[in-house]
Amino acid sequence: MIKLLLIGSGGFIGSVGRYLVGRGIQSVFTGFSPPIGTLSVNVIGCLLAGLLGGLLETRFTLTAEMQLFFFVGVLGGFTTFSAFGYETFNLLRTTHPLVAGANILAQVVLGIGAVCLGHWLARLF
Numbered sequence: 001m002i003k004l005l006l007i008g009s010g011g012f013i014g015s016v017g018r019y020l021v022g023r024g025i026q027s028v029f030t031g032f033s034p035p036i037g038t039l040s041v042n043v044i045g046c047l048l049a050g051l052l053g054g055l056l057e058t059r060f061t062l063t064a065e066m067q068l069f070f071f072v073g074v075l076g077g078f079t080t081f082s083a084f085g086y087e088t089f090n091l092l093r094t095t096h097p098l099v100a101g102a103n104i105l106a107q108v109v110l111g112i113g114a115v116c117l118g119h120w121l122a123r124l125f
Helices: 001-030 037-058 064-078 081-093 098-125
Strands: none
Touching: 001 037, 001 064, 001 081, 037 064, 037 081, 081 098
């Protein structure tokens, strides 16, 4: 139960952070067509995932619970793209470049495909 509370509270922090950061950045670029706020949040989330992961490997340790809080909760609430980025990075650095490439392709194609399918289903019903 404590794990779920840690993930949930971290998710709250991450989700609120995503909203505030994304909205703040997008407001600076008013009239800019691409969703720069979302792009920024995704890049910041990936940077934080890499930074935290690197620090955990080289400088300090966190309990399994605190790792859940930060990675699954805070960063997961901030952006799931950070998990995608970090997992793909690990595939690349552990000599699985083809699997990493397939992961990138699958995430993008299937993700956008699922949005299209969901939109089509919503209009159908």
